[in-house]
Amino acid sequence: MAHAFRVFFLFAAVDAIIAVGLWLPKLLDIATGDVAGVPLAVWHRDELLFGMMPAVLAGFVLTALPRWTRRPPVTPTTLMALAVLWVAGRVAHALPGESLHAQAWAPGVAAVFVMTLALVTARQVLASRAWRESKIVLLLAGFAVAAGFASLHPGGATKETAMRLGLASVLGLVVVLGGRIAPALTAAWLKARGExxxxxxxxxxxxxxxxxxxxxxxxxxxxxxxxxxxxxxxxxxxxxxxxxxxxxxxxxxxxxxxxxxxxxxxxxxxxxxxxxxxxxxxxxxxxxxxxxxxxxxxxxxxxxxxxxxxxxxxxxxxxxxxxxxxxxxxxxxxxxxxxxxxxxxxxxxxxxxxxxxxxxxxxxxxxxxxxxxxxxxxxxxxxx
Structure with a gap:
């Protein structure tokens, strides 16, 4: 079976290019600042947080889970379902919708996607008793809750709080995962050089x-x-x-x-x-x-x-x-x-x-x- 990173890293890179690429016409004064009826600054922020980042996390976590838990990788059916769910979220975010109700669909789908990823991770962690990875589950759940609040309250101060919670959850994941990867690869590199x-x-x-x-x-x-x-x-x-x-x-x-x-x-x-x-x-x-x-x-x-x-x-x-x-x-x-x-x-x-x-x-x-x-x-x- 193909590793999850093949699907989701490709999704993440393409989404990152589109989310920022739409800024160029505005910066060059050749287009307006709206996307799908939403101000570009808001659309661009939401796309990176609820589109690119879940894809990066899914590719990394689902690929790393077998090594963390010593259990089989997720099934092709699960991987396909998650991929379809991610694409559905991006389609929802691209469709025109000036009303707050329409703007709630994309973060809502992102919430389901990330919570599903958290549940898949939790199941593997519980089955293997790999308690060290419980932090990953909790932070993924926090990210999903943030997306859920952004969906339930698509306008006003509540959404801004939800966006901060989402970014904070992702930063927490960077602190945990980056704090493992960077020193581990540094040590491996130095050992390979005899240092x-x-x-x-x-x-x-x-x-x-x-x-x-x-x-x-x-x-x-x-x-x-x-x-x-x-x-x-x-x-x-x-x-x-x-x-x-x-x-x-x-x-x-x-x-x-x-x-x-x-x-x-x-x-x-x-x-x-x-x-x-x-x-x-x-x-x-x-x-x-x-x-x-x-x-x-x-x-x-x-x-x-x-x-x-x-x-x-x-x-x-x-x-x-x-x-x-x-x-x-x-x-x-x-x-x-x-x-x-x-x-x-x-x-x-x-x-x-x-x-x-x-x-x-x-x-x-x-x-x-x-x-x-x-x-x-x-x-x-x-x-x-």
């Missing part, structure tokens, strides 16, 4: 980092402009920076793919720092700067790096150099600071937005080109 890997596992650091992130994200979801949220974000910035430094990412500078994992994770503490600054100095830094640091950096760049890593793992070429993959990661890395600068620059906002959008699109196009064979199941890549 001693770092020992990043300090229980107090891991516990403190988890608590700090949980507190800061909960505060952001509930009271994004409160003073206590600024303090929580500042604490999360400090502890997450310390956690990242213990992985010694500078030692893998020769591997673009592994270095990108460290760079992507680095946008998590940067986002917390920007959010704390946005509360203290709102005239200088906007909350949108923090949101885009998390969305494009921690999530977007991490998605490409993790997808590339998983595909290479299953092709038995984990550390082989690829110019296309390196170029993809480089473009994704450019998109993040360019989008962040656009939120704080007093002049040239359109230039920075265009640079960010074109870099993002180029990153995913290059990703598709680099991994066209495994994603399209050509014979040059054998099944594993």
């Amino acid at each position: 001693s890997p770092p020992d990043p596992r300090r229980r107090w650091i891991e516990t403190t980092a988890a608590l700090a992130v949980a507190a800061a994200l909960c505060a952001w979801v509930i009271a994004p402009k409160a003073g206590v949220t600024a303090v929580a974000s500042a604490c999360a910035f400090i502890v997450q920076t310390e956690r990242l430094a213990r992985w010694q990412g500078w030692r893998v500078s020769d591997s673009a793919s592994i270095l990108a994992l460290h760079a992507a994770y680095g946008w998590i503490p940067v986002g917390f720092a920007l959010h704390a600054a946005a509360i203290v100095w709102p005239s200088f830094v906007s909350e949108a700067a923090a949101v885009h640091a998390w969305a494009l950096g921690a999530i977007g760049l991490m998605s490409i790096a993790v997808m590339a890593s998983m595909i290479r793992r299953h092709s038995h070429t984990p550390f082989v150099f690829s110019a296309l993959t390196s170029a993809s990661l480089f473009c994704a890395a450019i998109a993040v600071p360019a989008r962040t600068v656009a939120e704080v620059a007093s002049n040239g906002r359109t230039f920075w937005l265009l640079l960010s959008a074109t870099s993002w699109i180029a990153a995913f196009l290059l990703f598709l080109l680099a991994f066209r064979d495994p994603l399209l199941r050509r014979a040059t890549w054998r099944e594993v």
Whole structure:
């Protein structure tokens, strides 16, 4: 049976290109700012959060589950049902619908999709007693709840809270999964070169980092402009920076793919720092700067790096150099600071937005080109 990543990583990359690509006509002043009767800024945000991200998560989690739980992979029927459900959500989001009722369909389908993914994961975790993966189940369930609230309350402050909950749940997954993948691949790379890997596992650091992130994200979801949220974000910035430094990412500078994992994770503490600054100095830094640091950096760049890593793992070429993959990661890395600068620059906002959008699109196009064979199941890549 084909691995789940073949279907969902392809979906995720195509969706990422479309969601951002629709910005280009507006930035070039050759089209209006609405998609399917919805303001482009809202449609674009919802598409990335409820379209691209569920696809990335489904591809990664369903492929990794057999290794985590020592149980068989999901059946072809389950995989097909999830794929059809994901496509249905994207179709619902593309259909014209100016009413709030019509706008509720896409997040509603996303809620069903992510909750189904959470239930499939929970079933495997319970059957194998792989309690370590319970965090993944809880965060997926939180993401599904966020999509559900966005569907039930498609307008107003409740939807904004739901969107923050959805992004916070995905960030939590990045902290958990990225916190495993980046140090593990760093250690493997260094061992392959005959070097001693770092020992990043300090229980107090891991516990403190988890608590700090949980507190800061909960505060952001509930009271994004409160003073206590600024303090929580500042604490999360400090502890997450310390956690990242213990992985010694500078030692893998020769591997673009592994270095990108460290760079992507680095946008998590940067986002917390920007959010704390946005509360203290709102005239200088906007909350949108923090949101885009998390969305494009921690999530977007991490998605490409993790997808590339998983595909290479299953092709038995984990550390082989690829110019296309390196170029993809480089473009994704450019998109993040360019989008962040656009939120704080007093002049040239359109230039920075265009640079960010074109870099993002180029990153995913290059990703598709680099991994066209495994994603399209050509014979040059054998099944594993």
